[in-house]
Amino acid sequence: MQRFLDLADFNRDQVADLVALARRLQEHPEPQALAGKILGLLFMNPSLRTLSSFQAGMMRLGGSSFVVTPGQGTWQVETRTGAVMNAGAAEHVREAIPVLASYCDALGIRSFAEGKDLASDIAETQFQLMASLCDKPFVNMESAMNHPCQSLADWKTMDDLGVPRQGRFVLSWVYHPRALPLAVPAATVHMAAQRGMEVVVLRPEGYSLPEPVMAKARAAAAASGGTVTETSDRAAALAGAHVLYAKEWGSPLAYGDAEAETKLRDPLKDWCVRDDWFARARSDCHFMHCLPVRRNVAVADEVLDGPRSRVIQEAANRMVVQMAVLYRLLKG
Amino acid sequence: MQRFLDLADFNRDQVADLVALARRLQEHPEPQALAGKILGLLFMNPSLRTLSSFQAGMMRLGGSSFVVTPGQGTWQVETRTGAVMNAGAAEHVREAIPVLASYCDALGIRSFAEGKDLASDIAETQFQLMASLCDKPFVNMESAMNHPCQSLADWKTMDDLGVPRQGRFVLSWVYHPRALPLAVPAATVHMAAQRGMEVVVLRPEGYSLPEPVMAKARAAAAASGGTVTETSDRAAALAGAHVLYAKEWGSPLAYGDAEAETKLRDPLKDWCVRDDWFARARSDCHFMHCLPVRRNVAVADEVLDGPRSRVIQEAANRMVVQMAVLYRLLKG
Amino acid sequence: MQRFLDLADFNRDQVADLVALARRLQEHPEPQALAGKILGLLFMNPSLRTLSSFQAGMMRLGGSSFVVTPGQGTWQVETRTGAVMNAGAAEHVREAIPVLASYCDALGIRSFAEGKDLASDIAETQFQLMASLCDKPFVNMESAMNHPCQSLADWKTMDDLGVPRQGRFVLSWVYHPRALPLAVPAATVHMAAQRGMEVVVLRPEGYSLPEPVMAKARAAAAASGGTVTETSDRAAALAGAHVLYAKEWGSPLAYGDAEAETKLRDPLKDWCVRDDWFARARSDCHFMHCLPVRRNVAVADEVLDGPRSRVIQEAANRMVVQMAVLYRLLKG
Numbered sequence: 001m002q003r004f005l006d007l008a009d010f011n012r013d014q015v016a017d018l019v020a021l022a023r024r025l026q027e028h029p030e031p032q033a034l035a036g037k038i039l040g041l042l043f044m045n046p047s048l049r050t051l052s053s054f055q056a057g058m059m060r061l062g063g064s065s066f067v068v069t070p071g072q073g074t075w076q077v078e079t080r081t082g083a084v085m086n087a088g089a090a091e092h093v094r095e096a097i098p099v100l101a102s103y104c105d106a107l108g109i110r111s112f113a114e115g116k117d118l119a120s121d122i123a124e125t126q127f128q129l130m131a132s133l134c135d136k137p138f139v140n141m142e143s144a145m146n147h148p149c150q151s152l153a154d155w156k157t158m159d160d161l162g163v164p165r166q167g168r169f170v171l172s173w174v175y176h177p178r179a180l181p182l183a184v185p186a187a188t189v190h191m192a193a194q195r196g197m198e199v200v201v202l203r204p205e206g207y208s209l210p211e212p213v214m215a216k217a218r219a220a221a222a223a224s225g226g227t228v229t230e231t232s233d234r235a236a237a238l239a240g241a242h243v244l245y246a247k248e249w250g251s252p253l254a255y256g257d258a259e260a261e262t263k264l265r266d267p268l269k270d271w272c273v274r275d276d277w278f279a280r281a282r283s284d285c286h287f288m289h290c291l292p293v294r295r296n297v298a299v300a301d302e303v304l305d306g307p308r309s310r311v312i313q314e315a316a317n318r319m320v321v322q323m324a325v326l327y328r329l330l331k332g
Numbered sequence: 333m334q335r336f337l338d339l340a341d342f343n344r345d346q347v348a349d350l351v352a353l354a355r356r357l358q359e360h361p362e363p364q365a366l367a368g369k370i371l372g373l374l375f376m377n378p379s380l381r382t383l384s385s386f387q388a389g390m391m392r393l394g395g396s397s398f399v400v401t402p403g404q405g406t407w408q409v410e411t412r413t414g415a416v417m418n419a420g421a422a423e424h425v426r427e428a429i430p431v432l433a434s435y436c437d438a439l440g441i442r443s444f445a446e447g448k449d450l451a452s453d454i455a456e457t458q459f460q461l462m463a464s465l466c467d468k469p470f471v472n473m474e475s476a477m478n479h480p481c482q483s484l485a486d487w488k489t490m491d492d493l494g495v496p497r498q499g500r501f502v503l504s505w506v507y508h509p510r511a512l513p514l515a516v517p518a519a520t521v522h523m524a525a526q527r528g529m530e531v532v533v534l535r536p537e538g539y540s541l542p543e544p545v546m547a548k549a550r551a552a553a554a555a556s557g558g559t560v561t562e563t564s565d566r567a568a569a570l571a572g573a574h575v576l577y578a579k580e581w582g583s584p585l586a587y588g589d590a591e592a593e594t595k596l597r598d599p600l601k602d603w604c605v606r607d608d609w610f611a612r613a614r615s616d617c618h619f620m621h622c623l624p625v626r627r628n629v630a631v632a633d634e635v636l637d638g639p640r641s642r643v644i645q646e647a648a649n650r651m652v653v654q655m656a657v658l659y660r661l662l663k664g
Numbered sequence: 665m666q667r668f669l670d671l672a673d674f675n676r677d678q679v680a681d682l683v684a685l686a687r688r689l690q691e692h693p694e695p696q697a698l699a700g701k702i703l704g705l706l707f708m709n710p711s712l713r714t715l716s717s718f719q720a721g722m723m724r725l726g727g728s729s730f731v732v733t734p735g736q737g738t739w740q741v742e743t744r745t746g747a748v749m750n751a752g753a754a755e756h757v758r759e760a761i762p763v764l765a766s767y768c769d770a771l772g773i774r775s776f777a778e779g780k781d782l783a784s785d786i787a788e789t790q791f792q793l794m795a796s797l798c799d800k801p802f803v804n805m806e807s808a809m810n811h812p813c814q815s816l817a818d819w820k821t822m823d824d825l826g827v828p829r830q831g832r833f834v835l836s837w838v839y840h841p842r843a844l845p846l847a848v849p850a851a852t853v854h855m856a857a858q859r860g861m862e863v864v865v866l867r868p869e870g871y872s873l874p875e876p877v878m879a880k881a882r883a884a885a886a887a888s889g890g891t892v893t894e895t896s897d898r899a900a901a902l903a904g905a906h907v908l909y910a911k912e913w914g915s916p917l918a919y920g921d922a923e924a925e926t927k928l929r930d931p932l933k934d935w936c937v938r939d940d941w942f943a944r945a946r947s948d949c950h951f952m953h954c955l956p957v958r959r960n961v962a963v964a965d966e967v968l969d970g971p972r973s974r975v976i977q978e979a980a981n982r983m984v985v986q987m988a989v990l991y992r993l994l995k996g
Contacts, residue, residue, distance in 0.1 A: 031368045036695045038723050040716065048406045048423060049431060052372065055398040056435040059370050064396070064728070066719040069405045073733045074712045075956050084960040086841055091712060091956030094968070095975060099713060099955065102980035103720035177418055291431065292407050292423030296416040304426070311427060316434035363700045380738045380755060381763060384704065387730040388767040391702050396728070401737045509750050623763065624739050624755030628748040636758070643759060648766035 001328040022324035034063035040104035053319035097133040106137040113144035116256040137329035151191035153317035167242035173203035174298040179250025193221035201230035202237040241281040333660040354656035366395035372436035385651035429465035438469040445476035448588040469661035483523035485649035499574035505535035506630040511582025525553035533562035534569040573613040665992040686988035698727035704768035717983035761797040770801040777808035780920040801993035815855035817981035831906035837867035838962040843914025857885035865894035866901040905945040
């Protein structure tokens with residue numbers, strides 16, 4: 001394994017193998033497996049879980065890491081090809097990435113969507129450029145339209161919880177004061193489809209995921225025996241659900257247009273998950289969210305502090321599955 | 333030992349044991365004692381000594397650490413229970429702390445006083461919530477009203493210097509352009525009292541430490557054979573002093589009221605320690621300060637650069653005693 | 665070796681020895697050479713290569729490091745002797761540096777020129793103070809007028825490329841939206857002279873390097889058999905060149921005067937290196953730059969992405985030569 005860019009690059013057996021390796025490293029630690037190995041971590045955007053879990057994961061395998069955060073102690077970086085750099089950015093990724101790659105044995109990059117041109121973000125134009133500039137094993141720590149580490153952690157969390165492969169998985173839009181990227185919802189709908197689940201995307205009008213995202217998920221479902229549908233009917237969506245996975249995202253109809261986005265989302269403040277959302281779900285329905293989450297805006301305290309919440313377990317699994325990814329990238 | 337929250341949680345023999353362990357690790361390094369162990373460090377406020385000495389201390393014991401700084405590369409975090417998070421903070425400590433705890437073997441948190449409601453800060457409402465969210469060994473790296481690592485370092489520094497247990501310890505208020513938290517003065521008065529010293533709090537009118545702080549110190553003095561008094565008479569306070577410990581703090585009478593505070597402190601700019609403060613002190617009287625210190629505002633160059641100053645030694649002892657704390661927390 | 669402040673402190677054989685050690689560590693890694701050793705890194709200014717390569721270099725030798733960045737998670741620091749600290753800075757280097765030194769086995773500091781008083785910057789007033797406050801092995805990670813790690817990496821890069829000791833080395837001024845420090849050009853002209861090269865400083869009128877810098881380089885050339893000249897004639901300068909080394913710097917005539925500087929440099933936007941600059945150079949002429957570089961402002965894409973560019977190799981050599989420096993400082 002040379003790159004961990006997208007869970008879709010792996011078939012279901014390969015994902016199962018990563019999850020199994022993660023579990024093995026949990027049960028039988030290998031504190032010297034990556035001794036002497038160095039992970040470079042480049043964060044173009046904020047992070048808590050990714051920042052700390054990648055560092056801790058390397059330490060648990062005997063390796064080490066360094067962190068570079070443009071704009072905070074390091075130069076702002078330019079990503080546009082052909083740019084005339086006479087503004088804020090002092091360095092281009094065309095230099096920054098090969099240089100960082102030369103210091104480490106594997107490189108992880110987080111770079112959120114530009115949020116201006118939907119087609120360009122869906123094509124992962126920026127991230128593909130950055131990945132192509134790295135000649136070392138490479139990890140996607142969240143790109144414009146993907147977050148494979150989160151999805152792998154969520155997959156393992158459902159395995160840990162005994163959620164059946166064919167279980168009903170509801171990915172629900174929830175309210176946030178402003179548009180957030182599509183990375184996690186796009187990765188999540190595909191992951192659940194690839195796992196073979198009965199996937200329902202629950203979202204208000206105007207918040208359908210982009211058609212290429214849905215088409216990719218449907219193709220994964222077709223291969224795994226799952227299904228992917230969408231609805232704005234909350235009660236129908238959640239009937240019999242094994243999992244409610246909440247996430248905030250911006251409308252593809254107002255992409256890059258903050259004013260239009262505000263008009264669309266302002267009437268949707270009741271899309272805050274409360275206990276009564278689970279009325280028709282299975283009694284053991286799990287609540288999942290990738291974090292960070294705005295309490296009492298996207299999800300109510302009663303849910304996050306209640307017995308259905310698995311958010312801490314999901315986050316804990318981030319380190320665990322990333323150790324497996326690093327192990328495969330650096331040790332094989 | 334599972335928590336290091338307050339030096340007052342330990343009796344004098346237990347403190348002496350920590351100091352002895354610190355000294356033993358100084359003289360007989362154990363570079364593999366904490367091999368494989370990971371310390372998480374969460375800084376809600378700036379730091380130089382704590383930031384670097386905890387990392388270096390873990391390294392010296394063969395362990396490692398990671399740093400998370402909300403607002404700098406990581407989300408702003410909310411601490412208020414029940415908050416409706418529609419403003420700047422994207423993440424709540426109710427998620428952030430258990431998640432970070434899941435990645436490490438021990439967690440340290442720095443979180444200064446809110447500085448709005450004195451009773452709430454004295455009760456350590458915020459810090460107790462944060463500590464309760466961590467299921468791993470936990471270190472207070474400075475809370476609203478405490479700084480046990482500083483106090484333990486100061487205790488050891490006085491031992492190193494041969495300052496007698498019953499020596500005269502003057503904690504003096506000094507000027508600063510604005511109110512600083514009560515954490516270090518509160519911890520220091522208690523530490524010196526617990527050590528059995530003749531403690532004098534020297535402060536201008538309006539700058540008495542809060543009564544619960546003084547009462548706690550007096551109780552410690554009663555148990556150890558020391559005394560705690562206060563005065564605004566500089567000459568009387570310093571007569572025969574073994575130690576002058578300078579610290580800046582805000583008036584409890586103007587807590588959270590910057591305007592009232594400015595009025596109180598503006599006439600007090602002569603509370604800047606100079607050589608002549610030591611006129612009636614013992615000839616070998618030591619000058620101490622926890623740092624950082626504003627030169628020629630709180631303390632004059634002539635004192636900081638003079639032969640009485642122990643500020644570097646105190647700071648150096650921070651790493652040394654924290655290694656003992658980490659050793660007890662992680663190795664027993 | 666106790667200090668690595670200036671390549672001029674070492675004679676040509678000593679530099680060759682460091683380069684040889686760097687190459688040996690590249691070919692025969694010693695992953696435990698600095699086990700247990702701690703490097704402190706204090707960055708008063710932004711960094712990408714230095715920040716990551718020092719950390720990675722320590723890791724590759726089995727050691728570890730911590731990073732302190734005033735103003736970002738740590739207090740702003742004051743550097744002026746005798747300052748009355750009633751403004752933004754909460755801590756003075758007179759405390760910060762000895763304290764950090766007490767936690768580590770070697771300390772590196774980056775502190776750019778103040779850019780106000782040329783004589784003071786040339787005298788390295790500030791940096792010499794900081795170095796004098798550290799009682800541990802010390803590394804200059806870029807000071808007002810020097811960048812010895814960059815120069816050592818560039819020396820090794822030219823050795824790696826087979827550039828002859830007597831080759832023609834053109835250091836050319838290039839455009840940047842504002843004045844940058846003289847550290848790299850000053851270090852570079854000296855390094856190339858010390859290596860014995862035929863050094864030509866190519867710069868527009870008003871951008872001659874300060875006479876003390878040129879005198880120091882000429883003295884090094886005299887000792888090594890090289891030469892140092894300057895010109896504003898681009899074609900003449902580059903005729904027969906083995907290396908074109910581009911760098912941005914501010915005019916000594918407008919030092920600390922942004923308005924005068926703007927007037928001087930505004931007409932010089934054609935000083936952006938393009939392929940046609942190499943018309944009369946040797947066919948294998950190498951292009952070098954210390955990075956970061958503003959693409960299509962200082963250097964055109966066609967050069968940075970073309971076959972002459974060695975900028976990534978130079979940056980990669982930063983880690984390699986710094987490992988040799990750390991090895992000598994910490995192991996001898």
